[in-house]
Amino acid sequence: MKLLHIDSSILGANSVSRQLTAEVVAEWQRRHPGTDVEYLDLAAETPEHFGIDALGVKIGQQGEPSQAQRRQNELSERLLTQFLAADVLVIGVPLYNFGVPSQLKVWIDRLAQPGRTFSYTANGPVGLAGDKTLIVVSSRGGMYPEGGALVPQERTFMRQMFGFMGITDVRFVRADGLSMGDGAREAAFAQARRDIQAALAEPVAVA
Template sequence: MKLLHIDSSILGTNSTSRLLSAEIVTAWRASHPDTAVEYLDLAVDTPSHFGADALGIKTGVQAQPTPAQQRENDLSEKLVSQFLAADVVVIGAPFYNFSIPTQLKAWIDRLAQAGRTFKYTEKGPVGLAGGKTVIVALSRGGVYSASEGGQAMEHQESYLKVIFGFFGITDVRFVRAEGLAMGDEARSKALASARADILATTAEAANQRSAVIAA
């Protein structure tokens, strides 16, 4: 089994999402010790933002890609191939300005390739990357899940659920630590809740994958 571990926080060792994503990987390997883990730190090894050269080679407008287009395409192919090869994807996703870090968005933009992670049909788009388990560690300074107003402002969990669903992935799970900036007590409760969710989520997901493999 292959697990792709991704972090995107710019805060290094001070990052809660990094802490939790590492704990998710540890919990997963406790039940699947033979899992091969590949790590990608998007804050360190950041893909360039998706631009005209990255898109150009995909449109087929030019018979011969330019050197810049080829470089961008090689990067996109490296990232999408790495993603498609993983059985399990664990992502640390902090909450920046009501959404995800631009580094994480740049990575996702490289994955969204027609013919690789989705295709268009007469009945609409169909995801091609199904069969994976995605577990996302979310960190938030405030609390957004407990009210209709907060949920309307939140474009972190909602976006990730939509985009991975678009890729055909139905097993997408979230571990939330929110209210982290609302005082020491709130932070402690948020971390305790997230850690309990990690144990429950990884156990359930691991058992589900084991059942699929056995079948």
């Protein structure tokens, strides 16, 4: 079984999501010895923005690609191959400005490719990258009770985007209120650790 461990926080050693993804992976390995773990640090190795030279993989390249297009295609292919090979994804998703970090967004932009991770049919889009378990480690500075005026987008985005690519087994580890004082921070860690146990207790499709 292959697990792809991804961090996207820009806060280095002070990052909560980094600490928690490491705890998830350690617990995963304890429960599933022999798991092959690969690591991708999107803050240290941020893929370039998905620009016009990268577009060929989405629209079907016409003619011989330029050097710039070839370079972009190689980067997309490398990231997509790594993603497709994983059975389990553990992704650290800190909330930055009500969405996912741009470092994570540019990686996702490279994955969404017709014929590889999704296709459109007469009945609508079909995801092609299913049979994976996605564990989203979600850290927030604030707390956003349901029905409030402020609605962060990152959890919905992760569920929708990976669901679009066929991944429906999405599990969340949540640490909310990390900037709201020591008590709230302690409670956030306690909640996250309960979520880790619950997320990893569920069976996985791939043995």
